[in-house]
Amino acid sequence: MGDYAIETVKLTKFFGKRSIVYNLDLRVPRGVVYGFLGPNGAGKTTTIKMLTGALKPTYGEIKIFGLEMPRERVEIMKKVGYMPEKPLAYEDMTVFEFLTYMGRLSGLGKEEAKVKARELMAYTGIGRLAFNKVKELSSGQRQRLSFASALIGDPELLILDEPTSNLDPIGRIEFIGKVLELAKAGKTVFLSSHIVSEIERTCNYVGIIKDGQMIEQGRVKDLTRFESNDYDVVVSDNSQLIEFLRDKVYVREVWEDEGIVRVHLDERFAEKFFTEVPAFIAENGLALKLFKPHTSPLERILMKRFNEGWEG
């Protein structure tokens, strides 16, 4: 069990007679960025609350770095940073005081905690708010504070619950950059989200949860390898391209939609599409303006399994 940063066996949580999480086997290898994907109400936050000790499993096991949760919570939390879905902080404290306090709770000395708090305020872009009270912060600024608080003990594993839900688009891009930086530094990141594009851009592992049960888990590239796809292409003369593609064996259907040529491929011969189309474009002196999958592979896996209630 020690090979995984997080491992759960038949993790189950009932509230009354209703199961929120059911027989969940989560396996998060060390050093990966793991996307925990599922629609609202799928059981992501309940799972995370069990991982961080706020809820106790009805049955099942949780091991984090081989240590048993909740029995060895204190030892586990020396290695874990947690960012809750709803940023939590003491409203009457200043940003600096709060981070220093969190640092001290993480086991840092007084001065060390202050130094680390200053560093992280700068890193997360809230340095100028150091002496503002938490209650004066916007929701995005609270989210950044919460991220800084998760990082303050220099954890090996970061558990981030919907970390970008209150961030603006620039903030999201910055955040994804920072997660990738942390991953490069060897941290394990467990990131829950219902936003597919976010998971795709950030994670190399993914677990998909539906109605409290794991329905797919593994490397993103392994899961998406065999997925067929539609492609979007735009060239300087779309009609020429459509004419070229119309009778090709690898094309099931081709049509133009708002200036974009949409190609539905036959996956058995898809390789030819990637060799013949670029050659055709070059030979005919066309300018290539767009060439991309119509939907992301991960999104299409999800669409197969969820018929409704999906956001993102």
Added chain:
Amino acid sequence: MMPVFETEFLRLLRSRKFKLLFLVTMFPAVIYLLNPGASGTGVENLRAGFEALFTDLLPNYWLGIIGQLIVVIIMSDLIAGEIDRGTIRLILAKPVRMSEFLAGKFLAGLSGLVILFGIPYAVIWFYAPLPYDAGFDGVRALAGDFGAVMGSTVVVLTFLGALSMFLAVLVKRPLYTTLATFGVLFLGQFILPQIPYIEHPERLTLGYQALVMLKASFENLNVVGTPWETALAFLLTSVGLLVLTWFLLLRQEFPD
């Protein structure tokens, strides 16, 4: 335990609630400064006056209904506030033992209360020798009585604090915890003792028991009981309540 204690203690001292409640505990001391009502001069008269003052004010004001309410307001919020606002999940996600968290919170609250009650007591202790013309000898002569007053107050505050924290873990909302604790105290001191077969119901108040503890230093107190036994009973009950609180905290879930 130290980070929780230090942070909570400073938060408490800076809070508006603490400043407001300080005005309430200071009120009798201010009245005393304005009108000490000294009966004679010298150390003997000073001690008699000091003891009479505290025999009256301790059970009727500082450890009476008003004082008890102050303690409950402060102590109820320490744990119930964390549960209610969800910040206890931040604590759980840090390498802090529940026992350290509880001890830090409890000692921070108790230290705040000692300041809240200790300052008015000390003001009277240091000021009383002036109207009695007793000088520094008077301050020294009152040291034992002041110690007894502080000691008996701290014992009662410890009990009230432990009871508030215990109920906080059960009730989980600061306002409801305050009401529940106050309800339990009122019931225990003023309603249940009215059951006909209970003899001497007046002895079942915290104020009365505080007077029993004052007997360790005060002279001529007409109360029944042994100071050390009373103090021990309160402290053991407080420890029992805190252990139960810790036990409940370990078993609690914090979904929101």
